[in-house]
Amino acid sequence: MSTENTNDEVEGTPELVIISGMSGAGRSTAAKGMEDLGWFVVDNLPPSLIPAMVDLGARTQGAVARIAVVVDVRGRTFFDDLRSALGELDASGVLRRIVFLEASDDVLVRRFEGVRRPHPLQDDGRIPDGIARERELLRELRGEADLVIDTSDLNVHQLRARMDDRFAGSGEPQLRATVMSFGFKYGLPVDADLVVDCRFLPNPHWIPELRPHTGMDEAVSRYVFDQPGAKEFLDRYAELLHIVTEGYRREGKRYVTLAVGCTGGKHRSVAMAERLARRLTEDGLDTVLVHRDMGRE
Incomplete structure (x- = not known):
């Protein structure tokens, strides 16, 4: 599988977004959000039919300019069919992106138990068995995704807002960045492309007036930035980010998530994330800043 081809787009061919990911992670919610944004949405379309759907959209003379297709892992030939479809789309110069939705195992278990439905891949086993099987089957697809969204801490409205942010506008930039501060003690953000560790800096938590x-x-x-190495780290990492983001642009990647961590996600990571987000904005990227764990005790 390859990333999207933006150099040879065929005039009149619809823009395509493929929505996939873990069962229970919000694929249907994401699809409804895309539909509300004016996309033509097809749910549970066999991957082999995706090129035909795009071809039909092209024949509408612009009436169907944006297509979102929801696919899941059911079917023995899923990956072979999807790989073949993506190869055909790339050869035709179709602008396509893959959005992968996922959530932590415990959240997925609670969601399935809440609706009292079995996991589609659990067979005669338990829900966690189905989740583990699906996660393994989707590992390659997740690695090829243009955008990974972790819905563990998102409600329906927040997920739809995330889709709005990504797909509402027709003039979106080539690369958009999310800078997220977090606390290591609460776990790594699973949708992070890059991770920065600020725990090498002294912790303001131990300063009573700063705590x-x-x-x-x-x-x-x-x-934080008066500490030895803090400003130098910011400058050097900002330079590295410039190299990385330029490479992402050349490869057609549309979204990058930078996770900046410290112990609790309240002091050092927040301060560093604020500065890095500012640098990315100055570098011409449309940047979203999120402080995941700042409000936790």
């Missing part, structure tokens, strides 16, 4: 504040406060930010 109640966050990295968004000037006093905490000043303390």
